[in-house]
Amino acid sequence: MKITPGSPVLALTMRRWILAAALACAATGTAVAGPTAGSITGAVSWTGPIPEAKPVDRSSDPVCAATARGAEAVVVTDGKLRDVLVRIKVGGAPAAAAPTTPAVIAQSECMYAPRVVGVIAGQALEIRNLDATFHNVRGNALTKVLWNLAQPKGAAPIVRDLAGRAPGDVVSLHCDVHPWMAAWVVVSDHGYFAVTGADGAFTLPGVPPGSYTVEAWHPTLGLKTAKVKVKKGKPTKVRFTFAAPPAAAPAP
Numbered sequence: 001m002k003i004t005p006g007s008p009v010l011a012l013t014m015r016r017w018i019l020a021a022a023l024a025c026a027a028t029g030t031a032v033a034g035p036t037a038g039s040i041t042g043a044v045s046w047t048g049p050i051p052e053a054k055p056v057d058r059s060s061d062p063v064c065a066a067t068a069r070g071a072e073a074v075v076v077t078d079g080k081l082r083d084v085l086v087r088i089k090v091g092g093a094p095a096a097a098a099p100t101t102p103a104v105i106a107q108s109e110c111m112y113a114p115r116v117v118g119v120i121a122g123q124a125l126e127i128r129n130l131d132a133t134f135h136n137v138r139g140n141a142l143t144k145v146l147w148n149l150a151q152p153k154g155a156a157p158i159v160r161d162l163a164g165r166a167p168g169d170v171v172s173l174h175c176d177v178h179p180w181m182a183a184w185v186v187v188s189d190h191g192y193f194a195v196t197g198a199d200g201a202f203t204l205p206g207v208p209p210g211s212y213t214v215e216a217w218h219p220t221l222g223l224k225t226a227k228v229k230v231k232k233g234k235p236t237k238v239r240f241t242f243a244a245p246p247a248a249a250p251a252p
C-alpha cells in the first residue's frame with residue numbers, strides 16, 4: 001500500500017497518536033529535575049530497500065521548476081532516517097511552559113524546511129516565504145481546516161498561535177498551489193523532543209532520572225515506542241529502526 005501524507009493510513013496513524021497521547025495525559029511525570037539530570041540519545045535507522053523518491057512535476061511554477069527537488073515522503077541517508085520526531089510520551093515528563101519565541105518553518109525551493117517541527121502547547125508557529133513565488137499555507141488538524149492564508153513573494157511571515165491545539169495534536173501544513181508541499185507540527189506538553197536531520201541522530205537533554213516511554217513518529221511511517229530508564233547524570237542510548245511497510249498481497 002502506498003502511504004502518502006493525505007492517505008487514510010496517515011489519518012489513522014494520527015488518530016492513534018492522538019488517542020495514545022490523550023490516554024497518556026492521565027499520568028503525571030514524577031521525576032525530579034535538577035543538576036542530576038541525564039539524557040536520552042540515539043539514532044533512527046532505516047532497514048531494507050530504500051523507497052525510490054518519486055519524481056515530482058514542478059513545471060506548473062517556473063520558480064519551483066528552477067530547482068530539482070524530489071518527493072520527501074521518506075528521506076534516508078546512509079541508513080539513517082530524517083524527519084522523525086522523537087519525544088518522551090506526552091504526560092510522561094514534567095510539563096513546561098511554552099517558549100515565547102515561535103517555532104519556524106520556511107518555504108524554500110518550494111519545499112517546507114524543516115518538514116517536521118515540535119512545539120510546546122501554547123507556542124506559536126511562524127511560517128516564512130523565502131521563495132520568489134506565491135504560496136498559500138493551509139493548516140489542518142486531521143481534516144479540519146484551521147486556517148488558509150495567502151503568502152505572496154516578499155510577504156511578511158505568517159504567525160499562528162495554534163490556539164486550541166493540545167499536547168498530542170498534530171497540525172499539518174499544505175500548499176494548494178504546489179500539492180507536493182507538506183509539513184507537520186507536533187504538539188507536546190514538555191520540551192523533551194527532537195527531530196532527526198539527515199544523520200538520524202537525536203538527543204533529549206536534561207531528563208530527570210526515571211523511567212520513560214520514548215516515542216519516534218514519522219509522518220508517513222507512523223509511531224514506534226521504547227521504554228528507557230534514565231540514570232543520574234548519564235546518557236541513555238535508544239535506537240529506533242523503521243522499514244518499508246510490506247507490499248500489499250496481489251489480488252487472487
Ligand SMILES: [Cu+2]
Pocket residue numbers: 110134135136175176177178181
Ligand atoms: Cu506553495
